[in-house]
Amino acid sequence: MVKIKDKNLLALKGLLGARIFWRELFYFFSSLMFVFIILEIIWPNTVLAYFNINYLLLVCLINAVILLIAFDCQKNSVK
């Protein structure tokens, strides 16, 4: 019988391992970047005063790399 704690860990592992999660996360970061840039164009310094958008760009790129490399390798290995 699988314990509840192990079940949650397995679910989380499954989630993080799921290509769908990383893909949706990439869409989220891209949308966030788009919204922040629009806010900055309309009202300069609205976002930049609190948060450097370059960090978000970096996270977005890392996410894209994970999506491309990790899951592309996985796809190729399955083949």
Place this chain on the structure above:
Amino acid sequence: MFKSFYQKWSFLFKLRLFFGVLLLILILIFLYLKIVPFGHISYVRSYPEFIKSGKGFIYGFSPAERIDLKSGDYPKLIGDPVYFSVFTPRTFDTAKLTIKYRSHLSSHEPIIEAGVLADNIVWSYDLKPLQNKIIDSLKTNWSRLENGSKVFLQRDGKYSSWAELEGDLNKGRLQNCPEGINSCLATYNYKVPSHYQQPNLNNSMPLVIETPLRGAHQLYIYLNNQPFHLEFNFINLRQDKADDPILINVYAVNENNKLISSKYLADDQKKTASLNSDSEIKKIIIDEKNLSNGLYKVEIKVRDDTVIKKISSSVDKLVFINKIWPVSADMPLSLWTDSDYLQAKVYSPASRQTINFAGKDFILDEPYKQFDLIVDNPQSAKEIKLNKDDVILENNGVFSFSKSSLFNPDPHKIDRFFKIDDNIKYIIADYEAPLDYVENGFKTKTISFNTKTAYRENSKYNFMISIPGLNSSASSSDYLEIKEIRLDFSGRTLWQKLFKKNI
């Protein structure tokens, strides 16, 4: 019911819903920080700074040569004055500035002040006191009365209540002051009601000043049985492309500074030839009939690109307050002042010279540098002889072009040159000493500003920290360390703005 509905959603839908809600929350947070719907927000900048996630709201100090950022954990202010700006996403009505600082200043720098840029034409700051060591030391020796932030120090303890003091001040007198309150009272950040009367006055004669004066100036005029008539001729140097409007305000000082007249002339952006050309002279005439005898203050608000070519006045009791800047004048030029000191700044290399002040020679050999000229002369009127023009002269007194015109209706002002003598029996100030912070000799002080009328450019308010006497030369080891700057802004709420209600 919701649970069964929720269980029908696909994993993808739930994930997208989660990210969508998170995105919406983040947008609402930034919109909240932009609009500030409840009207209150605070911005803080602390030192040392380890990690900065964003640009921040309080921008760094300038000019760079007056700041030392490298030695020590905290920025050191080594020159005067120092500026910083604060970005705000919207306008606010009031700002409370709290500064935590540690002083390594000597007795030559007894005063620390901070202010917000109030007027961008004359570039004046609304300065408020952070620390005044002269008043702090006198508080321990002299008897004092306090009323909120106002403090009254008296050598002999003649007054026992604030009401009694205010009663006498409103009548223009003080006990044990037979020669008038100006002879025995010193003020700091406090405007005493004026009841100035010029003693032993003959009828005034008209006065024409043909020495061109550059930039903003303020005048006192004493009217005595004469009509109030002033004519100003202006010329624009056009050394920069900015607009140069002209604004002249006239106030009745003895009537609580009531505004009597205001004249405005917009800049028509025409090119002008030279200072000697008559083709582009702008004229403003102020003619007020039926004004009562007494003291009037005239504010000429122009930028440094504008020169007052000529002043014609119906009265000769006319003095310039705190500053005079003669340019393109016939040399040599003679001026008079009532103050014991002069701050002189040579505006161009060609104007370097030896200046004679109260019979003593002073060499002004460096342009753009402020020289402090101090004399120990008991005479009330001191002559200034200039060989070349384009020298900015400033002090806490008044200037005039003749000895007979010279008068000063203000009481003594406490500044870094202030010396207590036996004549000074009373001091009145709007000042509270800074509080000692718990850590390592730091002090903290909060001052409030009205930012409704403050100048704001590119969404920024400009602030200044002034430490008169502090200079960034190699010989000086004095400095002021800043640990934290905090600004608490208050303004209209979103509802007040939407329904146009005033606070």
